[in-house]
Amino acid sequence: MIEARTLTARFGATTVVDAVSFSVAAGEAFGIVGESGSGKSTLLRVIAGLHEAWSGALLLEGAPQGRRRSHRGRVQMVFQDPYGSLHPRHTVDRALAEPLAIHHVGDAPGRIAAALHAVGLDAAHRFRYPYQLSGGQRQRVAIARALILEPALLLLDEPTAALDVSVQAEIIALLQRLRRERQLSYVLVSHNLAVVAQLCERVAVMREGRFIEELAVGDLRAGSAHDPYTLELLRASAGFRRAARRV
Amino acid sequence: MSRAAWAGQGWRAWLGSAAPNSRRQARLGEIYRFSRALMRHPLAAAGLAIVLLLVLIAALAPLLAPHAPSAQHLADRLRGPGAQHWLGTDELGRDILSRLLFGTRITLGIVALVTAIAAPIGLAIGCMAGYAGGWVDAALMRVTDVFLALPRLILALAFVAALGPGIENAVLAIALVAWPPYARIARAETLALRRSDFIAAALLAGASPGRIVLRHIMPLCLSSVIVRVSLDMAGVILIAAGLGFLGLGAQPPAPEWGAMIAAGRKYMLDQWWVAAMPGIAIAVVSLGFNLLGDGLRDVLDPKQR
Amino acid sequence: MTAPLLEVSDLVLRFGDTEAVRGVSFAMGRERLGIVGESGSGKSLTGRAILRLLPSGATLQATRLAFAGADLLAATEREMRALRGRRMALVLQDPRFSLNPLMSVGRQIAEAYRAHGRASMREARAQALAMLEAVRIREPQRVHDLYPHQISGGMGQRVMIAMMLAGDPDLLIADEPTSALDVTVRVQVLAVLDEQASRRDMGLILISHDLDLVASFCDRVLVMERGRIVESCAAAALDQAQHPYTRRLLASRPLLAAS
Numbered sequence: 001m002i003e004a005r006t007l008t009a010r011f012g013a014t015t016v017v018d019a020v021s022f023s024v025a026a027g028e029a030f031g032i033v034g035e036s037g038s039g040k041s042t043l044l045r046v047i048a049g050l051h052e053a054w055s056g057a058l059l060l061e062g063a064p065q066g067r068r069r070s071h072r073g074r075v076q077m078v079f080q081d082p083y084g085s086l087h088p089r090h091t092v093d094r095a096l097a098e099p100l101a102i103h104h105v106g107d108a109p110g111r112i113a114a115a116l117h118a119v120g121l122d123a124a125h126r127f128r129y130p131y132q133l134s135g136g137q138r139q140r141v142a143i144a145r146a147l148i149l150e151p152a153l154l155l156l157d158e159p160t161a162a163l164d165v166s167v168q169a170e171i172i173a174l175l176q177r178l179r180r181e182r183q184l185s186y187v188l189v190s191h192n193l194a195v196v197a198q199l200c201e202r203v204a205v206m207r208e209g210r211f212i213e214e215l216a217v218g219d220l221r222a223g224s225a226h227d228p229y230t231l232e233l234l235r236a237s238a239g240f241r242r243a244a245r246r247v
Numbered sequence: 248m249s250r251a252a253w254a255g256q257g258w259r260a261w262l263g264s265a266a267p268n269s270r271r272q273a274r275l276g277e278i279y280r281f282s283r284a285l286m287r288h289p290l291a292a293a294g295l296a297i298v299l300l301l302v303l304i305a306a307l308a309p310l311l312a313p314h315a316p317s318a319q320h321l322a323d324r325l326r327g328p329g330a331q332h333w334l335g336t337d338e339l340g341r342d343i344l345s346r347l348l349f350g351t352r353i354t355l356g357i358v359a360l361v362t363a364i365a366a367p368i369g370l371a372i373g374c375m376a377g378y379a380g381g382w383v384d385a386a387l388m389r390v391t392d393v394f395l396a397l398p399r400l401i402l403a404l405a406f407v408a409a410l411g412p413g414i415e416n417a418v419l420a421i422a423l424v425a426w427p428p429y430a431r432i433a434r435a436e437t438l439a440l441r442r443s444d445f446i447a448a449a450l451l452a453g454a455s456p457g458r459i460v461l462r463h464i465m466p467l468c469l470s471s472v473i474v475r476v477s478l479d480m481a482g483v484i485l486i487a488a489g490l491g492f493l494g495l496g497a498q499p500p501a502p503e504w505g506a507m508i509a510a511g512r513k514y515m516l517d518q519w520w521v522a523a524m525p526g527i528a529i530a531v532v533s534l535g536f537n538l539l540g541d542g543l544r545d546v547l548d549p550k551q552r
Numbered sequence: 553m554t555a556p557l558l559e560v561s562d563l564v565l566r567f568g569d570t571e572a573v574r575g576v577s578f579a580m581g582r583e584r585l586g587i588v589g590e591s592g593s594g595k596s597l598t599g600r601a602i603l604r605l606l607p608s609g610a611t612l613q614a615t616r617l618a619f620a621g622a623d624l625l626a627a628t629e630r631e632m633r634a635l636r637g638r639r640m641a642l643v644l645q646d647p648r649f650s651l652n653p654l655m656s657v658g659r660q661i662a663e664a665y666r667a668h669g670r671a672s673m674r675e676a677r678a679q680a681l682a683m684l685e686a687v688r689i690r691e692p693q694r695v696h697d698l699y700p701h702q703i704s705g706g707m708g709q710r711v712m713i714a715m716m717l718a719g720d721p722d723l724l725i726a727d728e729p730t731s732a733l734d735v736t737v738r739v740q741v742l743a744v745l746d747e748q749a750s751r752r753d754m755g756l757i758l759i760s761h762d763l764d765l766v767a768s769f770c771d772r773v774l775v776m777e778r779g780r781i782v783e784s785c786a787a788a789a790l791d792q793a794q795h796p797y798t799r800r801l802l803a804s805r806p807l808l809a810a811s
Contacts, residue, residue, distance in 0.1 A: 045447075048447075048451060049450075049451075050447050050450060050451070070453070072453065073451075073452065073453055075451065076451055076452075077447065077448065077451055079444040079447070079448070080444075081444060084443055084444045084445065085443075085444035085445050085447075085448055086445055087445045087449075087463055087467075088467070089466050089467060091270065091273050093270060093273075094270075098449070098452060098454070098462075099452035099453070102452055102453045102454055102458070103453060123268075124266040125266070127266075127267040127268065127269060127270060127272065127273040128265065128266065128267065128273070129273070129277070132265050132266075142448070145448065145452075146448075146451075149452065
């Protein structure tokens with residue numbers, strides 16, 4: 001599905017993604033874990049074609065990608081902040097209708113209804129404005145918008161980081177179901193090891209622009225990582241430890 | 248409770264519904280919520296009332312005016328306010344009230360035309376510059392800077408002098424000097440918006456730059472431009488009056504307020520009403536637009552959404 | 553036993569007609585109390601209500617709100633100001649918004665000392681350096697002269713804590729103090745909070761959406777839902793919580809370890 005070879009991305013003079021190579025098979029879910037400034041979001045934007053200052057080779061479905069891309073809807077993205085990823089003055093209906101109009105896809109009402117149904121929303125949500133929706137509902141709309149062109153690859157940038165735990169669990173379950181039903185490939189970027197472990201089969205740990213370790217989720221769960229930084233992340237994710245207290 | 252009241256309530260519930268059933272209902276609901284928010288803002292409502300009153304007066308001027316605006320009665324020249332001429336008469340014995348009422352047409356016409364020309368130009372230039380960036384942005388913004396560097400009235404004066412005096416040319420000149428601030432505002436908003444996730448999502452959906460600017464960015468810049476336009480209206484009226492005052496705007500015998508003040512200047516000390524009445528009219532209308540603009544700023548503030 | 557450090561009973565916060573906090577009661581001593589809940593649960597508002605720092609349009613009502621026996625409901629705004637910072641302090645989520653961008657961090661801490669009115673410039677500076685060291689900042693001399701935009705989020709949060717501890721408060725309210733931080737930094741900041749709370753024998757209220765964090769850091773946990781406390785239990789016993797809402801929250805957590 002994706003193959004990246006020595007992918008390097010810059011912001012001005014600083015290199016934020018440093019010679020990263022990886023591949024994701026069709027139907028696979030690949031997770032990238034890292035802390036702020038690790039370059040994980042930039043990497044995702046390079047794959048999406050939203051960041052143009054990059055070098056190296058990137059193949060999507062076997063086709064080499066250039067710097068400037070015409071977006072055909074095969075790659076879609078779900079963003080972190082459901083409050084910023086929907087146009088504040090567009091109804092749900094309009095957000096979902098636009099990709100269809102751009103690509104001259106017929107039967108818009110039918111497809112919109114189907115997309116809403118697929119993400120667990122109903123007709124009552126169709127003509128609402130984003131401010132009339134909760135954070136979780138907005139994220140569902142964002143997922144519906146990403147799916148409406150029937151992409152092969154979904155890029156997920158911290159899709160649950162801005163949500164409450166119970167809503168996060170619902171969105172994770174939704175993403176799991178959609179992948180099963182539609183044989184989608186995912187690239188998920190997150191700082192939350194647990195979320196990555198739930199959604200992905202394979203995980204790369206990213207730090208200062210590099211992949212420092214790649215491991216199967218089973219190994220991550222078992223804590224059998226090799227790199228000291230990965231181990232530190234695992235420890236930190238376990239929460240604050242009482243043993244450290246002097247009580 | 249009467250049936251009409253019930254029907255009114257049902258209507259209101261339909262408009263205010265959080266789960267509209269159609270595009271039309273969603274859009275009307277937005278307008279409904281917007282106008283309710285505006286009505287709850289007392290000063291904005293007052294401003295709107297003044298502006299609406301102005302429109303009404305302009306439409307009904309022939310019915311409201313007690314005299315023809317250009318009818319001269321030299322025997323009655325420079326009469327003070329009284330029963331026959333409520334606001335007095337000018338140096339040619341024309342009824343000032345009638346002239347003021349007819350003058351609203353000119354004032355409103357200028358305001359409407361300037362808005363119709365300047366706001367879209369400013370919006371388009373600002374959004375394009377902000378979204379395209381690079382040399383397009385640099386070139387457009389330098390042009391804007393040149394316009395902003397010169398005082399508006401002077402620049403408008405230069406344009407009218409070049410184009411020749413007259414109300415049409417005055418409108419054109421004012422529009423030509425009015426757009427740069429709108430371009431500035433639209434550009435600043437666009438710069439903030441273009442990095443947002445919903446623009447990225449539109450790009451991924453395959454939207455062209457034109458589509459993004461037109462459908463995604465412009466509607467969001469529009470509210471700040473509208474606010475700025477309504478706040479500027481007072482200035483536009485004053486520039487128009489200034490041009491009229493200098494004899495470069497509306498030509499006699501058109502009852503343009505600025506020209507009326509200019510004519511009254513000679514009699515300022517003894518027959519104050521000739522200059523004061525149009526002056527008060529300009530002040531009230533400017534105030535109306537300013538109040539409306541202030542209210543719109545509060546109501547349209549995206550942070551409240 | 554003396555009066556508890558903080559008593560809250562039947563606290564109600566209203567915005568117009570809507571009640572954001574509906575009848576919250578609890579008492580605490582010099583312990584670590586966690587308040588956990590999702591957005592809209594009223595947990596942050598409860599924290600602020602204790603300091604009587606309310607957003608505009610909110611009205612507060614309670615049968616009792618007392619700090620170390622002193623009635624906060626009857627206190628004048630002036631008395632509250634004297635109380636805030638010196639005896640009760642608040643640490644917020646994002647240090648970028650709570651630090652003054654135009655003042656070096658050392659000076660901000662020193663100002664906090666001076667505001668509590670017991671130090672000369674030089675003493676305050678020395679205190680600020682000592683505080684920076686206490687919150688485990690490695691090169692306090694260097695960091696002292698940096699401006700907020702020059703330091704990382706984790707360091708900023710430690711500076712905030714140092715500032716808030718300047719008045720040597722008896723109660724520290726930390727509202728999502730680590731939510732904006734990376735996981736590895738999070739643990740360090742918590743360790744600082746923990747150490748300071750133990751050393752100074754402060755009461756600490758940790759407000760968070762993160763159950764695991766609260767359970768591992770605090771002694772006691774209050775679970776809030778829609779403005780009410782639905783469950784109150786020992787942190788160690790959170791796994792055996794009974795209330796369906798708490799159970800649902802527990803079940804919602806994505807788990808890293810294989811179950």
